[in-house]
Amino acid sequence: MRGFTWWALALAAATGCQCGGIPVEDAGFVCAADSDCLDGFACVKLRCKPVGTDGGETDGGVCADGGAPRTEVCNNGIDDDCDGKTDCADPNCLHQSCTTDGGHVCCGNLTCQDLTSSDSNCGGCGLACTNNHSCQKVGLTGRCSCTGQSTGCPSSQHCSSGECTCSSGGDCANGETCNAQSCEY
Numbered sequence: 001m002r003g004f005t006w007w008a009l010a011l012a013a014a015t016g017c018q019c020g021g022i023p024v025e026d027a028g029f030v031c032a033a034d035s036d037c038l039d040g041f042a043c044v045k046l047r048c049k050p051v052g053t054d055g056g057e058t059d060g061g062v063c064a065d066g067g068a069p070r071t072e073v074c075n076n077g078i079d080d081d082c083d084g085k086t087d088c089a090d091p092n093c094l095h096q097s098c099t100t101d102g103g104h105v106c107c108g109n110l111t112c113q114d115l116t117s118s119d120s121n122c123g124g125c126g127l128a129c130t131n132n133h134s135c136q137k138v139g140l141t142g143r144c145s146c147t148g149q150s151t152g153c154p155s156s157q158h159c160s161s162g163e164c165t166c167s168s169g170g171d172c173a174n175g176e177t178c179n180a181q182s183c184e185y
Helices: 002-014
Strands: 022-025 041-044 047-050 104-106 112-114 135-138 141-144 158-160 163-165 177-179 182-184
Antiparallel strands (some): 177 182
């Protein structure tokens, strides 16, 4: 009987059949809005897909196995926690790494920022280099170049050997700690 169901749906799709007023295609329902789908389904990428526990979806249109959502992974392009938000657009990813190679984090503007080279997010979200100084890559983070005591350094960082360095978490962006004179999430 199971094989017959798939065969019948395939035949219906090939002949342009509609089921309940909704066209059948590729053993799934074509839709333009959630209202085109049956109860328990949502319109995802023009197809009716089973809805997860909180109405969200993952890349395949289904929240995991219909069970509890998983922890959001901030660098895979999938809505893992099924809240309708993917990666940096998900508040759970704020200040979390958004690449597999490090050096990038999700900042408050919902974008993945390169903390190793961005003059406006150097070493931390919102830590800006000033006075025409630039962000220099140091490991998986960045430090502003500087001259003198603190010229060009963000926050209350100080200049040491041409780089802005921290001495405590208070010298860093919100949510960061000072580790080996570098601000880190």
